[in-house]
Amino acid sequence: xxxxxxxxxxxxxxxxxxxxxxxxxxxxxxxxxxxxxxxxxxxxxxxxxxxxxxxxxxxxxxxxxxxxxxxxxxxxxxxxxxxxxxxxxxxxxxxxxxxxxxxxxxxxxxxxxxxxxxxxxxxxxxxxxxxxxxxxxxxxxxxxxxxxxxxxxxxxxxxxxxxxxxxxxxxxxxxxxxxxxxxxxxxxxxxxxxxxxxxxxxxxxxxxxxxxxxxxxxxxxxxxxxxxxxxxxxxxxxxxxxxxxx
Amino acid sequence: xxxxxxxxxxxxxxxxxxxxxxxxxxxxxxxxxxxxxxxxxxxxxxxxxxxxxxxxxxxxxxxxxxxxxxxxxxxxxxxxxxxxxxxxxxxxxxxxxxxxxxxxxxxxxxxxxxxxxxxxxxxxxxxxxxxxxxxxxxxxxxxxxxxxxxxxxxxxxxxxxxxxxxxxxxxxxxxxxxxxxxxxxxxxxxxxxxxxxxxxxxxxxxxxxxxxxxxxxxxxxxxxxxxxxxxxxxxxxxxxxxxxxx
DNA sequence: CGAACGCTTGATGGCCATCAATCTCTGTGG
DNA sequence: CCACAGAGATTGATGGCCATCAAGCGTTCG
Numbered sequence: 001x002x003x004x005x006x007x008x009x010x011x012x013x014x015x016x017x018x019x020x021x022x023x024x025x026x027x028x029x030x031x032x033x034x035x036x037x038x039x040x041x042x043x044x045x046x047x048x049x050x051x052x053x054x055x056x057x058x059x060x061x062x063x064x065x066x067x068x069x070x071x072x073x074x075x076x077x078x079x080x081x082x083x084x085x086x087x088x089x090x091x092x093x094x095x096x097x098x099x100x101x102x103x104x105x106x107x108x109x110x111x112x113x114x115x116x117x118x119x120x121x122x123x124x125x126x127x128x129x130x131x132x133x134x135x136x137x138x139x140x141x142x143x144x145x146x147x148x149x150x151x152x153x154x155x156x157x158x159x160x161x162x163x164x165x166x167x168x169x170x171x172x173x174x175x176x177x178x179x180x181x182x183x184x185x186x187x188x189x190x191x192x193x194x195x196x197x198x199x200x201x202x203x204x205x206x207x208x209x210x211x212x213x214x215x216x217x218x219x220x221x222x223x224x225x226x227x228x229x230x231x232x233x234x235x236x237x238x239x240x241x242x243x244x245x246x
Numbered sequence: 247x248x249x250x251x252x253x254x255x256x257x258x259x260x261x262x263x264x265x266x267x268x269x270x271x272x273x274x275x276x277x278x279x280x281x282x283x284x285x286x287x288x289x290x291x292x293x294x295x296x297x298x299x300x301x302x303x304x305x306x307x308x309x310x311x312x313x314x315x316x317x318x319x320x321x322x323x324x325x326x327x328x329x330x331x332x333x334x335x336x337x338x339x340x341x342x343x344x345x346x347x348x349x350x351x352x353x354x355x356x357x358x359x360x361x362x363x364x365x366x367x368x369x370x371x372x373x374x375x376x377x378x379x380x381x382x383x384x385x386x387x388x389x390x391x392x393x394x395x396x397x398x399x400x401x402x403x404x405x406x407x408x409x410x411x412x413x414x415x416x417x418x419x420x421x422x423x424x425x426x427x428x429x430x431x432x433x434x435x436x437x438x439x440x441x442x443x444x445x446x447x448x449x450x451x452x453x454x455x456x457x458x459x460x461x462x463x464x465x466x467x468x469x470x471x472x473x474x475x476x477x478x479x480x481x482x483x484x485x486x487x488x489x490x491x492x
Numbered sequence: 493c494g495a496a497c498g499c500t501t502g503a504t505g506g507c508c509a510t511c512a513a514t515c516t517c518t519g520t521g522g
Numbered sequence: 523c524c525a526c527a528g529a530g531a532t533t534g535a536t537g538g539c540c541a542t543c544a545a546g547c548g549t550t551c552g
Contacts (some may be wrong), residue, residue, distance in 0.1 A: 049482075067392050077388050077397040092374070092381040097389065097483050117373070124251055127337070127363070135338040139386055141391060142323050143343065147314050148394035149321040149439030179427050184498065193395030195541050201498060213527070232316050237343050238294075399508070430530065441509050467546060 003185055013083035013171040018129040018178075025126055028119060033109035039102055046087045046100040055087040056109055060183055061106030065098045066190065076191035077165065083171040085134055088179070092158055104182045122226055138239045140167070148193045151231075156192045157202045158231040161212060165223055166238045180219040259329035259417040260303055264375040270370045271372055274365060279303055279355035279399040285348055292333045292346040300356055301333040308428055311344045313438065322437035323389055325349075325429070327408065329417045331380055369484030385483045386413070392441045395476075402438045403448045407458060407465055412484045426467040 018086055023231045036059050039045060045056060048068065063080040075100055090096030091113050120127040140163065147156045164181070168174040187201040206212040211227045213220040221227065272342050282305050285291060291302060294314065309326040323344055326332055336342030349440045386409065386423045412428070413418040419465040435445040457464040457473045461477040467473065 017420070061487065069392075069396050073396050075392045079392060080262055088380045089385055092378045093385065093483060094485055095482050097480075098384060113374070117366075117370055120363075120373075124363055127366075128359070132338045135335045137344060141384070141387060145323060145387060145391050145394060146315075146321045148391060149436075150315050150319050175388060186498080190395075196499090197501085197542080198540055201540095204500085234343075236341050239340050302527085431528080431532095442530090443510080444508055447508095450532080 001087055001228060002199050009164065013059065014133075017083040017171050018126075018133060020126070020129070022223060025123065028123060028126055031121060032111060032115055036109045039040070039106050041102045041105060044099055045108065046090050046096050046098070048099040049095055050095065051088065052094050053091050053113065054094075054245065055085060055091045055116075056100075056110055058084045058086055059107040060083055062103040063100055063101040063106055064103055064187065064191075068125040074190045075193065078137065078144075079187070081168060081171065082173070083133070088134065095102065095184055101211050103187065121222050127186075136237065143237070144191070151201050153192070153194055153198055155231045156189065156194070157199065157206065158212070158227055160188070160192060161214070162224075162228060162231075162235070163223075163235045163238070165219065165237050170238065176221060176224055178218060180217060181214065182217055183221045198218055211244065252401045259305065260379070263417050264372075266372070266375070267362070271369065274369060274372055276330065276367060278357060278361055281307065282353050282355040285352050285354055287348045287351060290345055290347050291354065292336050294343065294345040296336070297341050299337050299359065301331060301337045301359070301362075302346075302354040302356055304328055304332055305328045305353040305355055305397055308349040309346055309352055310349055310433065310437075311346040313344050315381070318418040320432070320436045322433065324390075325433070327414055328412075328419070329379070330383060333378065335448060338379065339428075349433065361472055381480065382483065389483070390437070397476060399438070399440050399444055399448050400451065401477045402440065403434065403452065404444065404458070404473055405479055406438060408470075408474060408477075408479045408481070409484070411465065411467065412481050416484065422467060422470055424464060427465045428463055470476065 011027070014033065016024050018029075020026050020029055027134040046052075046054070046065070048103050049083065053195065054055060057078050060082050063086065064076050065078050065080065065086065066074050068074055080100070086100050086108070087096065088096075116130070119130065143163065144160070147159055151159065164173055165176070165179050168179045169176070173179060184197050185199050185203065186195075188203075189196040192200075203214050205216075206227075207222075211230070213222055220235055226231075258272070258275055260279065261272050264275075266272050272366050281379055291309065292298075292311070293302070293480060304326050306328050309332065310322050311324050311326065311332065312322040314320055326346070332346050332354070333342065333404070335344075360461055362376070365376065371394065390406070398404065411425050412421070414425045415422070419425060428458050431445050431449065432442050434440075434449075435442040436444065440448075449458075449460050452460075452473075453468075459468055470492050473479075
């Protein structure tokens with residue numbers, strides 16, 4: 001479970017995720033993550049349209065980046081979990097198109113673009129590993145694009161939960177039996193392009209069919225293998241990484 | 247039009263796009279793009295599931311990257327135009343989740359990951375500019391995620407065409423009156439999560455309303471301003487770039 | 493204790509998928 | 523030179539998935 005790995009997570013989910021083993025590499029990442037600070041759920045880290053050039057590494061807690069639509073509806077671009085980069089785009093582009101807001105209370109490390117380039121200069125291997133995590137994040141978004149374009153509501157929910165479980169496992173939180181999940185059904189709906197009402201029905205359907213239970217902040221895979229084959233989930237793009245063993 | 251800028255496009259759409267003005271920078275990009283070669287529409291550049299570590303810069307022509315679904319349907323992740331990177335993910339991750347295939351005959355420059363890191367080491371400014379173009383590509387995908395999640399078919403088609411027009415303008419092809427577009431209605435449908443039949447109806451609707459015409463391989467914005475305000479298009483994330491003037 | 497939030501379930505309807513048929517255009521081979 | 527096949531575009535008819543509206547429930551918290 002997440003318990004026994006929690007010390008790794010607290011210390012540096014990023015190092016854990018990219019498989020940094022040598023002290024030297026851990027030290028570089030630790031320096032990158034210096035100056036961590038807590039942020040509450042009321043505070044937007046990055047605001048739709050702002051032009052501040054900051055990025056963050058999420059140390060603990062969950063966040064979401066989303067876009068508000070003119071009619072008041074919302075599309076969540078991505079759910080961010082410990083070890084994820086946030087705001088790379090607003091660092092590089094003129095403006096961020098999206099708002100990033102904590103879902104739970106979180107801890108973040110603020111990073112400057114120059115810090116990243118410094119890492120790139122110091123350790124090409126580490127640079128490669130970091131680019132790889134960013135690519136993984138991109139692949140996750142592309143995978144949800146596929147979901148929204150060509151999958152039914154049932155498949156979307158199943159894929160999303162399986163994917164989230166796999167990502168969490170990469171940073172030592174949760175395993176194939178399930179994971180702690182602070183999302184509401186509204187978060188799910190907004191991430192998957194569904195209405196909250198319909199999302200609720202699908203969750204019930206998953207529960208009734210003995211596939212998956214989402215209740216009281218916890219997701220349980222009641223029959224993970226059947227679910228995986230039923231919806232055609234492919235975890236290929238989420239393999240764990242090891243520096244120097246790409 | 248594309249005509250008068252065609253020499254820039256042929257020489258290096260990437261240099262043009264990132265606003266490389268100094269000869270030194272152009273030379274670095276030119277070296278990155280050495281060894282260009284043609285690829286026909288029958289040949290997949292990157293194949294869903296392959297593990298070859300290659301990337302490409304698209305020099306001329308259009309391509310698409312997509313995922314085939316078990317039921318035979320298709321979701322296009324992105325349409326690639328000159329100046330775009332292709333296959334960064336398959337360079338960094340273990341496998342590519344998607345197939346990349348030319349739409350027209352194209353010219354590509356094959357690049358290795360080490361080439362990129364070399365550029366990063368040589369010219370931080372250029373590195374930043376390249377990362378920025380990659381971020382732009384990511385932002386474009388996120389923007390289509392929003393479309394598939396929360397916009398009607400009408401809005402999706404309009405946004406997609408406006409965005410494509412803006413991206414093409416960045417590499418000197420087309421302008422606000424329209425652009426040459428080798429896509430079929432099937433491409434459009436597969437990119438927007440729609441059926442080809444419905445896509446056809448929406449295109450007719452756009453034409454009848456005097457907003458936009460898509461016919462014989464050419465997109466014409468009959469009333470671009472009205473269309474932009476009608477569907478709430480925001481080109482903020484597509485501003486042209488200038489090295490050293492971020 | 494009332495308000496806010498999240499979850500749940502029923503009823504109605506609309507957007508868009510699907511099936512089906514026709515038409516044009518292009519390229520190919522007899 | 524024409525028959526034919528295939529790709530792409532177009533339009534009508536039918537139906538299903540999911541949005542929307544509406545109402546009620548339990549829990550938390552000021």
